[in-house]
Amino acid sequence: MTHPPDTGPAPVLALKGVSKSFGAVRALRDVSLELLPGEVHALAGENGAGKSTLIKTLAGVHRPDAGQVLLDGEPVVFHGPGDARDAGIAVIYQEPTLFPDLSIAENIFMGRRPRRALGRIDHKATHAATAALMRRLGVDLDPGRPARGLSIADQQIVEIAKALSFDARVLIMDEPTAALTGSEVARLFGVVRTLREQGAAVLFISHRLEEIFEICQQVTTLRDGAWIAGEPLAGMSEDDLVRRMVGRDLAELYPKQEVRAGEVALSVRRLTREGVFTDVSFEVRRGEIVGLAGLVGAGRTEVARAVFGVDRRDAGEVEVGGRRLANGAPSAAMAAGLALVPEDRRAQGLVMDMSIERNIGLTGLRTTSRAGLVNRTAERSRSLDWAVRLQVKYARIADAVSTLSGGNQQKVVLAKWLATGPRVLIVDEPTRGIDVGTKAEVHRLLGELAADGVAVLMISSDLPEILGMADRVLVMHEGRITAEIPRADATEETVMAAATGRATA
Amino acid sequence: MPESLTRAVRWDTVVGALLIVLLLLSFGFVDGFGNALNLSFLIGNTLPIALIALPMTLLVVAGEIDLSVASTAGLSGAVMGKLWNEGMAIETIIPLCLLLGVACGLVNGLLVTRLGLPSLAVTIGTLAAYRGVAQIVLGSDAVTDFPSRYLDFAAGRIGDSFLPQAFLPFLVLLAVAVVLLHATPFGRSLFAIGAGEEAARFAGIRVKRTKLLLFVATGAMSALTGVFWALHYASARYDNATGLELSVVAAVLLGGIDFDGGRGTIGGAVAGVFLLGALQNVMSLLNVSAQSQIVVTGVLLVVSVLGPRVARQISLARAAGSTG
Numbered sequence: 055m056t057h058p059p060d061t062g063p064a065p066v067l068a069l070k071g072v073s074k075s076f077g078a079v080r081a082l083r084d085v086s087l088e089l090l091p092g093e094v095h096a097l098a099g100e101n102g103a104g105k106s107t108l109i110k111t112l113a114g115v116h117r118p119d120a121g122q123v124l125l126d127g128e129p130v131v132f133h134g135p136g137d138a139r140d141a142g143i144a145v146i147y148q149e150p151t152l153f154p155d156l157s158i159a160e161n162i163f164m165g166r167r168p169r170r171a172l173g174r175i176d177h178k179a180t181h182a183a184t185a186a187l188m189r190r191l192g193v194d195l196d197p198g199r200p201a202r203g204l205s206i207a208d209q210q211i212v213e214i215a216k217a218l219s220f221d222a223r224v225l226i227m228d229e230p231t232a233a234l235t236g237s238e239v240a241r242l243f244g245v246v247r248t249l250r251e252q253g254a255a256v257l258f259i260s261h262r263l264e265e266i267f268e269i270c271q272q273v274t275t276l277r278d279g280a281w282i283a284g285e286p287l288a289g290m291s292e293d294d295l296v297r298r299m300v301g302r303d304l305a306e307l308y309p310k311q312e313v314r315a316g317e318v319a320l321s322v323r324r325l326t327r328e329g330v331f332t333d334v335s336f337e338v339r340r341g342e343i344v345g346l347a348g349l350v351g352a353g354r355t356e357v358a359r360a361v362f363g364v365d366r367r368d369a370g371e372v373e374v375g376g377r378r379l380a381n382g383a384p385s386a387a388m389a390a391g392l393a394l395v396p397e398d399r400r401a402q403g404l405v406m407d408m409s410i411e412r413n414i415g416l417t418g419l420r421t422t423s424r425a426g427l428v429n430r431t432a433e434r435s436r437s438l439d440w441a442v443r444l445q446v447k448y449a450r451i452a453d454a455v456s457t458l459s460g461g462n463q464q465k466v467v468l469a470k471w472l473a474t475g476p477r478v479l480i481v482d483e484p485t486r487g488i489d490v491g492t493k494a495e496v497h498r499l500l501g502e503l504a505a506d507g508v509a510v511l512m513i514s515s516d517l518p519e520i521l522g523m524a525d526r527v528l529v530m531h532e533g534r535i536t537a538e539i540p541r542a543d544a545t546e547e548t549v550m551a552a553a554t555g556r557a558t559a
Numbered sequence: 560m561p562e563s564l565t566r567a568v569r570w571d572t573v574v575g576a577l578l579i580v581l582l583l584l585s586f587g588f589v590d591g592f593g594n595a596l597n598l599s600f601l602i603g604n605t606l607p608i609a610l611i612a613l614p615m616t617l618l619v620v621a622g623e624i625d626l627s628v629a630s631t632a633g634l635s636g637a638v639m640g641k642l643w644n645e646g647m648a649i650e651t652i653i654p655l656c657l658l659l660g661v662a663c664g665l666v667n668g669l670l671v672t673r674l675g676l677p678s679l680a681v682t683i684g685t686l687a688a689y690r691g692v693a694q695i696v697l698g699s700d701a702v703t704d705f706p707s708r709y710l711d712f713a714a715g716r717i718g719d720s721f722l723p724q725a726f727l728p729f730l731v732l733l734a735v736a737v738v739l740l741h742a743t744p745f746g747r748s749l750f751a752i753g754a755g756e757e758a759a760r761f762a763g764i765r766v767k768r769t770k771l772l773l774f775v776a777t778g779a780m781s782a783l784t785g786v787f788w789a790l791h792y793a794s795a796r797y798d799n800a801t802g803l804e805l806s807v808v809a810a811v812l813l814g815g816i817d818f819d820g821g822r823g824t825i826g827g828a829v830a831g832v833f834l835l836g837a838l839q840n841v842m843s844l845l846n847v848s849a850q851s852q853i854v855v856t857g858v859l860l861v862v863s864v865l866g867p868r869v870a871r872q873i874s875l876a877r878a879a880g881s882t883g
Contacts, residue, residue: 364760385763396761405755407821416751416762419744427742470762 063091064127066255067112067143067224072121074107079449081107084121085281087274089224089255094246096266096287097259098299099276100489101459102447105259108276109226112257113145114138144217145226148233150209154202159184161201162216187215190252191245207238214245225249226257231265232487235350243269261489263292277301300491307494308522311501315525316340319509320392320478322361325370330356331533334370338478338509343500345524345544346513348553352530354513355397358480362394363387375477388417391477395467395484397513399460403467406456410448411437413455414470421474440469445495461492468499479503482513497523517546531555570815570867571827578834585841592844598721603714603791605836606725607632607800609829610784611807612814613736614777616828618678619811620740621773622753622820623671626682628781629803630689631663633796635785637693640702640795649706656782663689664778668771678774686804693797702795713790725787732780737825745769753820809856810835813863822867835859 065088074082082104089095099105110116111123114132122129125141132138152161159180170176184197193211201212210230217225227246231239246256246269258270266273267287275282275298282298320338325331331353338344346354359365361372366382373379374390387394396402404413414437415422422432438451444465448458455466464484471479481500485493500523504510514520520527527544529537529552537552585592592598611628618625635656642652663685670681715724740746751759752766760766789795814831816823835856842852 362761384760385765388763394761401755401757402761403758405751405758405821407754408751412747412750416747416759416764419747423744426744427738428744428747 065090065124066126068124068127069108069111069118070122070124072108072111072118072123074111074116074118077449080279082111082118082276083280085276085279086121087281087284089257090272091223091253091255092250093272094250094256094258094270096270096273097257097276098266098273098295099282100299100491101461102278103276103299103489104279105276106228106459107279109145109228109257109259112138112224112226113143139220139222142221142223143226144214144220144222144224145228146210146213146217146230148229149206150213152201152204152209152212155200157198157200158195158204158212158215159197161212162187162219183219184215187218190218190248191215192248193241193245205238206233207235207242210234210242211245214249222254224255224257226259228259229261229487230258231260231262239265261487263295263490266295267292275299296490299489307490307497308519309494309498309501310523311505313341313504313525315342316507319375320361320511321371321373322357323371323373325357325360325372326368327356327360327365328368331360331530334530334535336528336535336538338511340477340507340509341504342525343504343510343512343523345520345527346511346530347515347517347520347527347549348530350515352553353533354530355482357530358394358396358482358511358513361387362392362480364394388474391475393417393471393474393476393479395471395479395481397482397486399463399467403470404455404463407454409452410441410446410455410458410466411451413466414440414473417470417474436473437469440473441466444469444472444499461488464488464496465492468496472503476508478509478511480511480513483515484512485514485516485519493519517549520544520549521546529553570870571824571830573866573870574814574827574834575830578830578837581834581837581841585837589841589844592841595716595719595721597840597844599716599723601836601840602721602726603723604840605833606723606729606791607784607788607803608806608810608836609729609832610732610787611777611781611803612811612828612832613732613825614773614780615807615811616736616814616816616823616825617740617746617749618773618777619816619818620753620820620823621749621770622756623678623770623773624682624808624818625664625667625678625774625777625781626804626808627663627667627685627689628777628784628807629800630686630693631660631778631781632785632788632800632803633798634663634689634693634696635660635782636789636795636799637697637797639786639789640700641696643702643705643795644700649709653786656786657779660778660780660782660785661775662778663782664775665771667778668774671774672767672771690797690801697795697797699797702789703793705790705793705795709790710793713787714793725791733825733829740825749773750821753817753822755821806835806856807832809860809863813859813866815863815867817867818864831863 068088070086072082072085085108097105097108107116111118114135114137117131123132130141162184163180181197188195191211191214195208195211230242234242249256260266270287273287273295274284277299316339318337319340323335325334334357348354356365360367363379363382363384363386371378374387374392377390379390380386400406411434415433418433418436419428422429422436441448441451446462446465446469448462455463458466485496500510500512512523521544525541527539527549528535529539529549531553532555536555539548615625638659639652639656642655643649667682667685670676671678712724716722717724740749748759748764748769751762751764752769756766785800788799810832811828812818813835814827816828839852842855
């Protein structure tokens with residue numbers, strides 16, 4: 055299946071037997087891939103499978119150690135991203151970086167705007183060209199609008215328009231949907247279909263399998279840097295794809311264990327933060343996994359922050375293991391046995407430039423230090439111990455966490471908090487943006503923790519995850535808890551009804 | 560192996576090596592450098608910079624900066640002179656000056672942590688304000704008649720050696736700073752704050768309190784330096800130590816402390832201080848004009864901001880290419 059039938063169109067861009075190593079890490083081994091015009095090609099694989107390296111090789115950031123990059127069938131060597139761009143290859147990243155104070159049109163034509171006599175910038179022409187690009191994409195965005203305040207979805211559209219303005223024939227989309235809402239994804243897919251019909255070759259990366267099946271025709275799967283398969287998606291099932299990515303049958307994505315709930319470990323009473331959430335009360339018992347569902351912006355994360363103490367509460371009380379927590383004091387919450395795995399692992403969960411060892415060590419500075427001095431041996435063994443227990447894939451424990459893949463970064467955040475031996479664990483979007491194999495591992499871990507008597511509060515926008523893992527589901531809508539649904543009654547319908555304010559229980 | 564490679568090109572090591580090379584060359588080839596009197600001048604003149612560089616390093620590692628240090632030192636000296644003229648005992652005056660430094664640091668720290676203002680802006684403001692207050696306090700007077708045993712201590716040497724007596728207290732403070740930054744949970748939290756403030760907060764580190772503490776310590780150390788300055792040069796004037804903040808910041812950056820926070824060592828900072836001090840001393844001995852000295856210092860400042868970044872790039876490139 056590696057070669058398309060001879061009758062089909064010729065590939066615009068292809069990799070042939072490409073290998074690439076970084077130090078001892080073999081990021082790509084003998085990987086081949088062909089991108090055809092008018093086709094959306096999925097790149098599947100777990101975090102760390104080599105997807106990023108492959109993208110960077112196509113985009114001219116990396117040069118292959120072995121193998122070739124073929125453009126229109128001819129071998130090429132890109133000496134940098136500029137070469138790749140000139141060859142018509144554009145990469146759209148998950149979070150675009152636009153100049154906030156410039157207009158959409160100015161962002162698109164940055165540095166090469168149409169000129170009039172005497173070198174003056176032709177605003178009218180810039181504007182018109184941008185409007186034409188937007189029409190081509192079938193999107194209604196005002197070219198004169200400043201980029202500041204555009205949603206991530208709109209920013210991506212601007213990036214795509216920019217790529218088109220460079221006459222890009224190959225579009226590489228690196229997890230473009232990770233931060234988008236359902237309707238934004240639908241619009242993006244509309245744009246992708248339009249591009250496909252206009253003959254562009256698209257390489258699409260997503261951790262959401264259903265998206266791959268919705269928009270792509272062909273799929274190439276990588277595992278541990280090796281090429282596993284390149285084949286049409288038609289006739290494949292999600293299970294088939296997962297098996298290729300993970301290399302085995304995934305035992306179960308939601309390995310829920312039945313645990314008898316013990317005494318109350320976390321008690322939140324009438325918690326209020328003005329203008330954010332109101333009168334939030336709930337309890338989590340030992341051995342329980344309580345799901346906290348709701349739409350983005352319903353106030354779930356904010357409740358977690360106030361419970362942990364990173365934000366102050368205006369009213370209400372929080373008790374952990376019977377101890378009342380001081381207001382706005384995360385260190386007191388930690389001392390009482392509370393741990394929070396925050397929503398944004400890059401900014402809140404980890405110090406990206408710091409080593410794995412020190413990131414995990416950050417929560418244990420007081421406990422591992424002796425006579426007021428950091429005990430490096432104890433710190434290292436504590437960090438190593440937890441990194442190994444959670445099967446973090448790393449080269450050296452002293453490497454910066456920024457060198458790890460997203461899933462492994464998330465494991466480091468979990469390690470950092472599990473190392474504190476928490477009584478209550480709050481996890482906010484614990485599996486967002488991580489691959490399906492790691493996701494299953496995280497779920498298994500949460501199940502085991504609950505079985506060991508930890509009280510788990512799980513905030514998630516991933517409904518199947520909530521339904522699969524939670525003993526009870528709390529639903530928030532506009533800053534209030536609108537429903538508490540036992541596991542037996544929790545379905546997508548009941549949860550969504552409460553989350554959108556259509557029903558209260 | 561890559562770890563040793565990384566260490567081999569660490570910037571603070573580079574600065575330490577440069578310092579040693581400069582000292583060896585100066586001993587060998589610069590007339591008048593090696594005699595005890597010159598060396599004691601060199602160290603004595605560099606001590607104020609070295610003292611303030613200690614808390615400044617902690618502050619910059621935590622991602623903040625204090626440009627008001629020289630003005631705080633000046634204010635401290637001015638108040639010291641004023642109170643001495645009023646007839647107060649020096650044993651009372653010195654603690655009061657330190658308290659004044661605490662207050663100056665507190666103002667900086669509260670403006671930064673409570674109001675969330677950038678420390679660069681806040682301390683440029685207090686740089687002017689504290690100096691202004693110093694001038695109001697003392698006017699254009701110069702107070703010189705401090706008790707001789709204090710003057711002797713601040714200007715004297717240990718026995719016949721070239722080491723100033725004040726060098727011993729400095730060594731103690733240096734040791735405290737090294738342990739604090741590199742061996743305590745507090746020091747670790749400074750690196751975390753500098754490299755990722757939000758993540759530090761989410762790990763239970765009291766970011767605001769820590770920063771406030773650093774500003775207070777910097778204020779106190781600046782005031783102490785102001786006292787030392789007035790005694791060392793036997794002159795308390797409102798314009799004492801003017802411009803010293805630039806030397807401190809230049810030395811700290813030269814020592815490889817990342818201006819963006821999260822990186823640096825006390826050793827690097829101290830090496831930077833003495834490299835700068837020795838360079839100025841040598842240039843004076845070689846009759847390099849004051850203007851040219853300023854140019855050299857300026858160039859060094861730019862190099863010191865670039866150097867660590869280049870060193871890091873090299874070490875990253877080597878690590879990436881070591882087997883590939």
